[in-house]
Amino acid sequence: MVKAATGSLAQMSESSAQTLVQTALLSALNRVIAAGELTAPLPTEINLDRPKNREHGDYATSVALALAKSAGMQPRAVAELIVKSLTENDLLTAAGISKVEIAGPGFINITLDTASQGAVVIEILKNAKKFGHGKWLSDKKINLEFVSANPTGPLHLGHTRWAAVGDALGRVLSAAGADVIREFYINDRGNQMDLFGASIRAVAIGKDRPEDGYHGEYIADLAAEISKSNPEFLKLSEDEAIAAFRDAGYKLQLKQQQSVLDNFGTHFDIWFSEKSLYEKDFFHHSLEKLKSQGHVFESENATWLRTTDFGDDKDRVIIKSDGSFAYFASDTAYYVNKRERGFNLCIYMVGADHHGYVGRLKAIAACAGDDPEINIEVLIGQMVKIMEGGEELKLSKRAGTIITLEELVEKVGVDAARYTLIRYPTDTPMVMDVDLLRKNTNENPVYYVQYAHARICAVLRNAKEFGIKYGADAYQAALLSHERERELIGLLAEFPRVVQGAAEMREPHRVARYAEELAGVYHRFYNDCRVLPLGDEKATELNSARATLCLATAQVISNALDLLGVSAPEKM
RNA sequence: GCGCCUGUAGCUCAGUCGGAUAGAGCGAAUGCCUUCUAAGCAUUAGGUCGCAGGUUCGAUUCCUGCCAGGCGCGCCA
Numbered sequence: 225m226v227k228a229a230t231g232s233l234a235q236m237s238e239s240s241a242q243t244l245v246q247t248a249l250l251s252a253l254n255r256v257i258a259a260g261e262l263t264a265p266l267p268t269e270i271n272l273d274r275p276k277n278r279e280h281g282d283y284a285t286s287v288a289l290a291l292a293k294s295a296g297m298q299p300r301a302v303a304e305l306i307v308k309s310l311t312e313n314d315l316l317t318a319a320g321i322s323k324v325e326i327a328g329p330g331f332i333n334i335t336l337d338t339a340s341q342g343a344v345v346i347e348i349l350k351n352a353k354k355f356g357h358g359k360w361l362s363d364k365k366i367n368l369e370f371v372s373a374n375p376t377g378p379l380h381l382g383h384t385r386w387a388a389v390g391d392a393l394g395r396v397l398s399a400a401g402a403d404v405i406r407e408f409y410i411n412d413r414g415n416q417m418d419l420f421g422a423s424i425r426a427v428a429i430g431k432d433r434p435e436d437g438y439h440g441e442y443i444a445d446l447a448a449e450i451s452k453s454n455p456e457f458l459k460l461s462e463d464e465a466i467a468a469f470r471d472a473g474y475k476l477q478l479k480q481q482q483s484v485l486d487n488f489g490t491h492f493d494i495w496f497s498e499k500s501l502y503e504k505d506f507f508h509h510s511l512e513k514l515k516s517q518g519h520v521f522e523s524e525n526a527t528w529l530r531t532t533d534f535g536d537d538k539d540r541v542i543i544k545s546d547g548s549f550a551y552f553a554s555d556t557a558y559y560v561n562k563r564e565r566g567f568n569l570c571i572y573m574v575g576a577d578h579h580g581y582v583g584r585l586k587a588i589a590a591c592a593g594d595d596p597e598i599n600i601e602v603l604i605g606q607m608v609k610i611m612e613g614g615e616e617l618k619l620s621k622r623a624g625t626i627i628t629l630e631e632l633v634e635k636v637g638v639d640a641a642r643y644t645l646i647r648y649p650t651d652t653p654m655v656m657d658v659d660l661l662r663k664n665t666n667e668n669p670v671y672y673v674q675y676a677h678a679r680i681c682a683v684l685r686n687a688k689e690f691g692i693k694y695g696a697d698a699y700q701a702a703l704l705s706h707e708r709e710r711e712l713i714g715l716l717a718e719f720p721r722v723v724q725g726a727a728e729m730r731e732p733h734r735v736a737r738y739a740e741e742l743a744g745v746y747h748r749f750y751n752d753c754r755v756l757p758l759g760d761e762k763a764t765e766l767n768s769a770r771a772t773l774c775l776a777t778a779q780v781i782s783n784a785l786d787l788l789g790v791s792a793p794e795k796m
Numbered sequence: 797g798c799g800c801c802u803g804u805a806g807c808u809c810a811g812u813c814g815g816a817u818a819g820a821g822c823g824a825a826u827g828c829c830u831u832c833u834a835a836g837c838a839u840u841a842g843g844u845c846g847c848a849g850g851u852u853c854g855a856u857u858c859c860u861g862c863c864a865g866g867c868g869c870g871c872c873a
Contacts, residue, residue, distance in 0.1 A: 289815070551873050758832095
């Protein structure tokens with residue numbers, strides 16, 4: 225778990241170029257309003273954008289457009305007042321601004337002076353792995369639940385998307401200062417488990433598996449392994465044998481899932497057993513809690529939760545009329561359990577085929593007396609298809625149904641699989657092209673980004689060999705005034721905002737897209753700005769400054785990839 | 797029928813808490829390595845942002861309706 229931001233980080237965010245500019249603008253605006261030249265509410269924050277067009281400067285704000293209406297003035301007139309105030313009150317120099325312009329309908333475009341803009345490189349080197357981290361979500365204690373597969377078979381493609389995205393989201397949330405526990409909910413009770421046990425037993429004794437049982441090849445493997453180490457199981461009565469095979473199979477299968485996830489770089493803090501919700505009478509404790517909120521009722525011999533009180537389509541049965549627990553019973557108890565463990569935000573990542581659950585999950589929170597807008601979030605992952613040789617792969621030898629996580633990794637490797645799954649928003653269905661993921665070209669974004677990192681490492685190895693000094697001590701920000709250098713530095717400075725956005729919107733794909741953009745900007749810089757001296761040239765301070773910029777860029781690419789759980793190789 | 801998601805370049809997709817001339821990769825055409833990793837870079841070409849209204853200084857972005865596609869609507873788990 226990542227600790228909350230340190231003092232130096234806090235300092236960093238207070239002194240970053242963006243913040244200095246925002247402060248200056250706010251101050252200028254404040255004075256204009258105080259002087260009575262403008263009648264408008266003072267905004268709490270000035271929205272700074274990076275203009276798409278480089279001619280519009282390093283930052284732009286539309287604050288004048290936003291205020292024009294309430295001020296009853298033309299937007300450009302408001303902008304002029306702000307700019308005049310900036311200049312007359314001598315706020316520009318302190319904020320590191322070299323140029324302010326009013327453009328278009330009333331945008332204020334701001335250009336930083338080179339030295340001030342380049343200062344971020346020092347911050348990156350100083351904070352190293354922590355650059356981009358912050359404490360935006362430090363008030364959140366998050367339970368992040370994902371994958372949560374049944375322990376009755378291998379993990380398939382749908383699980384794989386969450387294994388990658390959930391893990392990345394966990395990293396991003398931690399980087400944003402949240403206290404995050406990653407949890408895997410094991411559905412280790414109910415009919416499915418019994419069917420699983422019956423399927424293994426059937427194979428072990430050479431009978432046909434139940435019609436609605438499990439039919440993958442792995443069942444036979446489990447049956448063979450269990451029969452070999454527990455020959456006595458074969459002599460048990462049917463019921464006893466089913467239970468014995470079920471429990472033994474469960475252990476092996478869970479272990480297999482754990483090892484596959486481990487190999488995939490996805491880590492869980494807690495493996496939570498559904499069955500454990502029924503131990504020590506916890507379930508009844510949770511039911512009492514719900515009852516005390518007044519949304520539990522009895523009808524037709526069953527116990528229900530009136531989820532329709534909170535927008536669900538229909539009320540849900542908790543205890544069936546035969547006295548057994550509905551699956552939903554576990555959902556209610558599990559939610560109560562999470563809250564009692566102190567989480568103020570429970571995030572569920574579920575597949576699109578379960579999106580009908582969103583309403584009832586949110587209703588559970590509301591029925592428990594919580595605010596479903598605050599304490600619970602359900603993220604939906606759309607389907608993943610996989611193509612190879614122009615055709616959709618549907619059958620897995622192993623699982624009997626669809627491609628497994630393990631098979632995907634065998635085909636394309638961990639980095640390519642993870643990266644590809646993460647770089648799309650999860651509410652979009654996606655298609656993975658195995659042939660493309662095997663290519664080592666920039667059709668394959670993961671290589672594009674990794675290559676940029678490896679390339680920088682090569683440059684820095686050479687720099688070292690040539691005795692060129694680089695690092696914070698050898699860095700003179702004012703020397704980096706080339707358009708490509710400014711572009712690169714400007715984008716490096718954006719990284720913390722990207723992390724913040726990815727965390728707040730629960731969209732780790734933003735980090736991947738940023739990494740791709742950064743790699744592209746670096747490649748262009750590399751092409752136009754020679755880092756090392758040519759031939760017999762003597763090394764200059766510019767060589768040192770550029771090499772230092774390279775070092776900072778490698779750090780940020782590495783930090784971004786780290787948030788995705790993808791490696792940043794030094795050589796390729 | 798009801799609910800959720802999606803519709804952006806020939807293809808795969810970004811962008812959308814409202815902002816200036818809508819982006820990237822691939823595919824197509826043409827250039828750049830006797831000097832840092834060419835797994836790279838540059839130029840050109842390509843668009844009714846599904847359709848129609850509304851909200852306003854401004855809409856691909858927000859609202860409504862429609863069209864098309866995907867998924868879901870159990871006392872299953």
